[in-house]
Amino acid sequence: MNEQDGRARLEGVLAANxxxxxxxxxxxxxxxxxxxxASIEAMLTMVGAGVDIVEIGLPHHDPIMDGPVIRQATESALRGGTRIADLFTAVKALASAEVPVVCMTYWNPVERYGAERFARDLAVAGGCGVIVPDLPSGKAAEWTASTDAHGLARILVVPPDASDERISRIASACTGFVYAAGRLGLTGSGEVDIAQAKNLVNRVRRVTTTSVCVGFGISTPAHAAGVAPLADGVIVGTALVECLAASSLDAGLTRLTTLIESLAASLQTPALTPRATAC
Incomplete structure (x- = not known):
């Protein structure tokens, strides 16, 4: 795997869709x-059921953006001994599935591991990008240099209540795609607000030509279909994690497959809104 082609592969899949x-x-x-x-098997199951891009969460002791479902799952993973090396193992395992893989992590694990080392090891494993929702402004230059050096997309989260100045600043720092939060609050704590998401996506598109993907509160085919005309990507998390809280892994994978197939079907003909040109 060429570690320099991660961002290009991610952007290529978004463009093809x-x-x-x-x-x-x-x-x-x-x-x-x-x-x-089991989590790697579940990720491969997602791909087989119709996911175009896999987002792997790195468990963290203080997941400030996540609601109770993801928080409990990541706490369970940490109690089970999950480490950063397991993330790279998962990325390598997914390489044969030929789908882009991005990592969602908070900054603290990256800083402790070493930003350049983290970017290098993720790229070597076959990763395409990193979502960091809490990147400190003082670390932006270091992170930009590290991700650019290893061909990784640099993805940040834009909240729906962001000012125009903040949207412009975040969007200009992103490569691969901009993560637009479809609602205020934590992940899994409520339904996506379609009107709010549309307003945010339009505001982001006014300042960048980078792809915009929407997450937070998307758990059903109806939610996905509502967001589809707005976005280059639809991000689903909590509802997928809930599938694995089943009586057995096989039951969880069956639930996961059924939900993803229905989500994928809801995105088939959304008539995407034409993309605006940045100012």
Whole structure:
């Protein structure tokens, strides 16, 4: 795997889906829940069911953006001994599935591991990008240099109540795609607000030509279909993690497959809104 082609592969999948008139379906699961091998099997199951891009969550002791479902899953993963090395193992395992893989992590684990080392090891494993929702402004230059050096997309989160200045600043720092939060609050704590999401996506598109993907509160085919005309990608997390809280892994994988197939079907003909040109 060429570590320099990660961002290009991610952007290529987003562009290919856009040409087909549908957004990419991005599925999130944390590594290590319910175990490392089981989580990797679940990620491969997601791909087989219709996910276009896999987002792997790195468990963290203080997941400030996440609601109770993901928080409990990541706490379980940490109790089970999940480590950063397991993230790279999962990325390598997914390489044969030929889908882009991005990592969702908070800054503290990256800083402790070493920003350049983290970017290098993720790229070597076959990763395409990193979502960091809490990147400190004082670390932005270091992170930009590290991700650019290893061909990784640099993805930040824009909240719906952001000022125009903040939107412009965040969007200009992103490569691969901009993560637009479809509602205020934590992940899994309420339904996506379609009107709010549309307003935010339009505001982001006024300042960048980078793809915009929407997450937070998307758990059903109806939610996904509502967001589809707005976005280059639809991100689903909590609802997928809930599937794995089943009586057995097989039952969880069956639930996961059924939900993803229905989500993917809801994105087939959304008639994407034409993309605006940045000012």
């Amino acid at each position: 856009r040409e087909r008139g549908r957004p990419a379906l991005i599925g999130y699961l944390p590594i290590g829940y319910p175990s490392v091998p």
